[in-house]
Amino acid sequence: MIDLWTELAREAGLSLSPAQIGQLDRYLDLLIERNAHINLTRITDKAEAEIKHVADALAVLRYLPPSAPHASRLQLADVGTGGGIPGAILAIARPDIAVTLIDSTKKKLDAVQSICDAVGVSNVRTLHTRIEAASLKFDVVTARAVAELDTLLGWCERLMKPRGVLIALKGPKAREEIDRLSPHARRRWTVTSHAPAVPQLDGHITLVCALKT
Numbered sequence: 001m002i003d004l005w006t007e008l009a010r011e012a013g014l015s016l017s018p019a020q021i022g023q024l025d026r027y028l029d030l031l032i033e034r035n036a037h038i039n040l041t042r043i044t045d046k047a048e049a050e051i052k053h054v055a056d057a058l059a060v061l062r063y064l065p066p067s068a069p070h071a072s073r074l075q076l077a078d079v080g081t082g083g084g085i086p087g088a089i090l091a092i093a094r095p096d097i098a099v100t101l102i103d104s105t106k107k108k109l110d111a112v113q114s115i116c117d118a119v120g121v122s123n124v125r126t127l128h129t130r131i132e133a134a135s136l137k138f139d140v141v142t143a144r145a146v147a148e149l150d151t152l153l154g155w156c157e158r159l160m161k162p163r164g165v166l167i168a169l170k171g172p173k174a175r176e177e178i179d180r181l182s183p184h185a186r187r188r189w190t191v192t193s194h195a196p197a198v199p200q201l202d203g204h205i206t207l208v209c210a211l212k213t
Contacts, residue, residue, distance in 0.1 A: 001050040005058055008197060009093060012061035016093065023092045023119045024054050030115045031083050038111050040083035051200050056144075056169060057086030058093060059197045063167050063208050064140060067096045077102055077138040077159060079131045080146035084112040084124075086169065087142060091116070091124045102127045102134060131155040137164075144169035149177035153185045153209060166209040174205035188212060 002021055009016045016024075028049050035041055043049045067074055074097040078087025081101040091099040101124060103109050109126040116124045127134065131146070132155045141156050141164065149168060156166050170177065178191055194206040 001047070001055075004051070004055050004198060004200060008055060008058040009061060011197060012058075012064070013066075014061060014093065020092055023121065024089065026119050027084075027088060027092065027115060027121075028054065030118055034111050034115060035083075038107055040108060040111060041085070053083075053085050054089055055198070056201060056204055057089035059201060059204070059206065060086050060090060060142060060167055060169070061093055062197065063165070063194075063206065064090070064094065064097070065165075073098045074140065075136075075138045075161075076100070076140040076142065077127075077134075077136070078142045079134075079156065079159075080104075080143055081112065082108060082145075084115065086144060088112060088116055088121060088124060090142070091121050092119070095123055097123065099124045100127050100136070100138070101125070102129060102131060104128070104130045131159075134159055137161045139164050141166045142169070143167075148180070149174075149191075149207065149209075150181050150185050153181075153189055157188065157211065160211055163213075164211070168207040168209060170205045170207055172203045172205065174207055178207070 006016050043052055076097050077100045079102045081087050081103045087099050087101045106128045113126050138159055139161050141159050189209050191209045196204045
């Protein structure tokens with residue numbers, strides 16, 4: 001599975017170090033271990049999680065802006081983060097960005113923060129709030145299995161910096177969600193759909209959403 005992870009990173013112009021690969025592997029181990037005490041993920045088979053958690057998150061890398069020299073650190077929020085997917089995985093792969101994990105369940109956030117601390121992920125912080133109540137602004141917002149696209153766009157609009165993007169990880173019904181967008185969402189957002197980067201992620205669709213200027 002390491003070959004798949006490195007391939008996805010390479011497609012985004014990145015190279016995962018042995019230390020980062022070790023962090024990804026250890027994150028999964030601890031996620032599955034903590035799941036016995038608090039519901040963080042429905043996927044408890046590690047081989048399945050290597051694809052549906054780590055690979056799925058790493059496929060987002062190609063849509064993240066690069067860090068600009070002398071610019072402030074890229075700010076990314078992962079809303080409804082649950083078990084820290086994709087936010088914590090992206091933080092491991094991109095230590096140059098600052099990741100905020102947002103969830104309305106504090107016990108989940110505490111568990112994920114403890115996993116990040118144990119793995120040595122220092123560019124992550126947690127924010128206990130509902131998405132629609134958050135007041136911070138971000139360059140990138142990610143969301144996986146959080147809400148129907150139209151609802152998600154309404155929640156996240158207030159979180160976006162100018163020229164920010166929302167990256168929504170969806171399943172095979174993504175096209176149907178786009179077709180059901182409200183007139184307001186169509187006026188406010190441009191949505192592009194991207195097929196899976198690798199065959200192992202067949203059925204996984206990434207929606208890149210940008211506010212219209």
